[in-house]
Amino acid sequence: MASMIFTDCSSSTTSRLLPLARNPLLRGKDGVVLFRRLVTLTPPNFTSYRRTLTLCSSSPSPLTHVTASLATEASATAKIIDGKSIAKQIRDEISVEVSRMKDAIGVVPGLAVIIVGDRKDSVTYVRNKRKACESVGINSFEVRLPEDSTEQDVVKFISDFNDDSSVHGILVQLPLPSHMNEEKILDAVRIEKDVDGFNPLNIGCLAMRGREPMFVPCTPKGCIELLHRSDISIKGKKAVVIGRSNIVGMPAALLLQNENATVSIVHSRTPNAEELTRQADIVIAAVGVPNMVKGNWIKPGAVVIDVGINPVEDAKSSRGYRLVGDVCYEEVVKVASAITPVPGGVGPMTIAMLLTNTLISAKRAHNFE
Numbered sequence: 534m535a536s537m538i539f540t541d542c543s544s545s546t547t548s549r550l551l552p553l554a555r556n557p558l559l560r561g562k563d564g565v566v567l568f569r570r571l572v573t574l575t576p577p578n579f580t581s582y583r584r585t586l587t588l589c590s591s592s593p594s595p596l597t598h599v600t601a602s603l604a605t606e607a608s609a610t611a612k613i614i615d616g617k618s619i620a621k622q623i624r625d626e627i628s629v630e631v632s633r634m635k636d637a638i639g640v641v642p643g644l645a646v647i648i649v650g651d652r653k654d655s656v657t658y659v660r661n662k663r664k665a666c667e668s669v670g671i672n673s674f675e676v677r678l679p680e681d682s683t684e685q686d687v688v689k690f691i692s693d694f695n696d697d698s699s700v701h702g703i704l705v706q707l708p709l710p711s712h713m714n715e716e717k718i719l720d721a722v723r724i725e726k727d728v729d730g731f732n733p734l735n736i737g738c739l740a741m742r743g744r745e746p747m748f749v750p751c752t753p754k755g756c757i758e759l760l761h762r763s764d765i766s767i768k769g770k771k772a773v774v775i776g777r778s779n780i781v782g783m784p785a786a787l788l789l790q791n792e793n794a795t796v797s798i799v800h801s802r803t804p805n806a807e808e809l810t811r812q813a814d815i816v817i818a819a820v821g822v823p824n825m826v827k828g829n830w831i832k833p834g835a836v837v838i839d840v841g842i843n844p845v846e847d848a849k850s851s852r853g854y855r856l857v858g859d860v861c862y863e864e865v866v867k868v869a870s871a872i873t874p875v876p877g878g879v880g881p882m883t884i885a886m887l888l889t890n891t892l893i894s895a896k897r898a899h900n901f902e
């Protein structure tokens with residue numbers, strides 16, 4: 534598991550970090566949370582809610598913050614984009630195609646996953662991928678190597694999978710241990726089986742007009758699929774992608790541009806991230822900073838896709854942590870017209886797109902339409 538942090542949506546002061554249920558300002562003498570009563574006292578005026586929301590992120594007064602968060606509670610308007618159910622729908626479609634292919638030509642798509650070390654989150658993701666493969670009838674092959682394996686060990690397994698005709702997709706789970714050269718290892722995957730879409734030729738093709746990449750990277754592809762399947766049009770929209778990593782931010786920006794959005798990319802050296810983000814009709818946040826994007830970063834009515842998966846300590850959870858996104862959900866849900874939750878948003882789509890890419894690869898290898 535990557536580093537774990539205490540965090541909350543609101544900005545700087547400690548009093549703001551208190552969650553609703555524990556905030557003494559919200560409790561009656563008997564400890565009952567006063568939330569409902571206060572909400573009904575607030576006039577149902579949308580504009581004034583917006584104003585108080587801005588205070589929520591910038592006012593130093595804890596009391597103002599409390600009023601603001603209660604007042605805005607009543608104006609939740611965003612549609613929740615249910616990535617979990619859209620991913621299930623996609624898996625059902627894949628199942629049908631896998632059966633059709635098996636019946637027609639006797640070929641079953643196969644996905645090989647290589648994991649090095651025993652990071653808890655990686656082990657969980659790999660298990661989820663295996664279960665997802667099982668659910669649609671894709672064969673899954675898994676290699677788990679110890680943390681102190683050599684690059685050569687990993688490359689040897691990749692080469693074997695490259696030569697195995699029952700394997701149509703190869704995924705090397707990232708991050709790799711620090712003693713390994715990630716580029717060298719990923720370069721060993723044959724481009725025809727690179728279902729992650731991490732080969733530089735893929736990004737190159739994505740960036741060039743008139744070129745088709747062999748595979749579109751799964752997470753950004755999942756973000757676009759969520760927009761399509763939620764009937765959100767991209768063409769002509771202003772989009773901001775926060776983050777420029779090779780696996781999420783950069784390809785997400787290229788895909789949005791290919792869909793005819795006008796795209797800006799915000800990164801760690803962007804001085805006016807907030808202001809730029811506030812101009813966007815569509816925001817994709819892929820940063821790795823929990824709750825970074827506040828309500829007042831978002832133009833009212835914008836669509837917000839939260840890619841972030843950040844573990845934060847939570848004693849109440851059986852795992853000892855819970856996952857939060859890069860977007861301050863409680864604030865942004867009141868401003869945006871649509872938003873993805875974490876968990877249950879982009880994450881399940883990443884896996885659904887991995888299955889899609891594996892199916893595409895198998896069909897391509899066997900010239901099956």
Ligand SMILES: NC(=O)C1=CN([C@@H]2O[C@H](COP(=O)(O)OP(=O)(O)OC[C@H]3O[C@@H](n4cnc5c(N)ncnc54)[C@H](OP(=O)(O)O)[C@@H]3O)[C@@H](O)[C@H]2O)C=CC1
Pocket residue numbers: 752775776777778779780781782799800801802803806819820821822840841842843879880881883
């Ligand atoms: N849902 C899913 O399926 C997936 C989720 N994720 C999650 O998405 C998030 C991002 O992942 P990934 O792209 O791999 O992360 P990286 O760390 O590779 O990239 C993060 C990007 O965010 C930028 N950034 C960092 N801090 C700031 C800041 N304060 N302001 C503006 N930009 C900033 C960095 O800028 P710079 O380039 O200048 O350093 C960098 O471009 C993580 O939470 C990760 O767990 C990742 C993959 C799949």
Ligand SMILES: Nc1nc(=O)c2c([nH]1)NC[C@@H]1CN(c3ccc(C(=O)N[C@@H](CCC(=O)O)C(=O)O)cc3)C=[N+]21
Pocket residue numbers: 657658661704705706707708729751752842856875876877878879880881883884
């Ligand atoms: N070669 C490679 N390809 C990847 O695509 C890749 C990777 N390495 N390394 C790690 C990141 C991260 N990633 C996620 C996939 C699914 C969920 C996911 O399904 N999340 C669930 C929650 C899962 C949970 O509860 O732990 C959700 O958001 O609802 C999250 C994150 C893929 N990545």
